[in-house]
Amino acid sequence: MNLALLSEEDLLDDHNARLTGRRRDHLVDVLRAGEGDTLPVGLEDGLMGTGTVTRLTDTAAELRLELNQSPPAPLPLTLILAMPRPKMFRRVLQTVAALGVKDIWLINSYKVEKSFWQTPWLQPEHLRENLTLGLEQAMDTRMPQVQLRQRFKPFVEDELPTILRDRPGLVAHPGTPTPCPTHIQRPATLCIGPEGGFIPYEVEKLQEAGCQSVHLGPRILRVETAVPVLIGRLYDLCG
Amino acid sequence: MNLALLSEEDLLDDHNARLTGRRRDHLVDVLRAGEGDTLPVGLEDGLMGTGTVTRLTDTAAELRLELNQSPPAPLPLTLILAMPRPKMFRRVLQTVAALGVKDIWLINSYKVEKSFWQTPWLQPEHLRENLTLGLEQAMDTRMPQVQLRQRFKPFVEDELPTILRDRPGLVAHPGTPTPCPTHIQRPATLCIGPEGGFIPYEVEKLQEAGCQSVHLGPRILRVETAVPVLIGRLYDLCG
16 A cells, blocks of 8 residues: 555545554554654545645544646556456456556357356455555556446457547557557557457358458567556557 | 467477477367368477377377477567566466567566565476467567566676667656657667556666666556566567
């Protein structure tokens, strides 16, 4: 937690907040903060700045806030991801939130096992928790939006063409002749398949909807490795 | 396992191999291969190609080999990594092996907890196992070399200058003014700190040894995210 992310419910008034639970414990046990110490804080979907500890109890930490910095620029990327295996899913959520992705669609695919959709990590409070961990890691405040689409064909036929209208689409597909473009720095849609990849029918449907197939070299990477490599290739994160 | 990696001990003769344990089970249980089926194989530090199943028993699979392809080009990168937390360490090893890094140094740093060095994942057979998983994922055969250096100062003063003689060095350090260079495509040394970063003394020592500090943008990334982003930034993996 490089920044404590505050929600509206944490605010006591415009200039004071109360942290409980994980964030209060992190502040005391990991950061070893006491009354008078300051730490980086941010208001969800708002400004960032510092919080000064004004009161500390066994269950809560009260902070006086000075919020005056904008969060880092969001990536203009729509990420469409075949639903990953649950044990990888949490990490992928945290990673994409940390990298600045704000628009995430989780879709079905032939090689997505049905059981993946049953994971408790898809419940709204757990989605939010893992996205928060990513934002707190990266020092960002803008909460990503996550959409779930458990049927591939209706999504690709009925919704994807609309998404692609204002942001052209790429599908990462090993073995295709075109390399993934570099530092495009403009809005785009990136589709990433499951472990084992999209099947040819799915790649065709994605192409029919307007996506271009691109590769990332001869190495087959796991989804959790391909995601940061692809995002860092499409956007200059230093820029 | 997109490729089964064979070692010398697996070879029955120049054209035949016997797989046991994990790889035999993966072949039967996941790939559902039977006698006559072929799968991608590679010989450790040698050629890749196909293996045709000639015999299958409860404990072994025998393959006839046709090895005629070179593995993908290695990255000309020396990666110097502060020893990660054990639960992240395995994944980082697999990731860097999959990305094509062949020269890995694990070093100490102020924020590396002493207990990290006690992890069983540092034992040679476990290092080899996780590097193998990364190579099998990426379809590569060249086994990376891993060096352990549990004392920061002697490493940085006595060994690092020699390493930097033929491959200039970068240290990833948030907040520094210079952005990480892009697609340098030549030998380099990259130093990545622990969670929380190198302390200022350590950054100074790395700079004295000849490293340049570079940043990756305003977001603070976890080591397991920073590693693929940095490697994909320094090298064009499509290239």
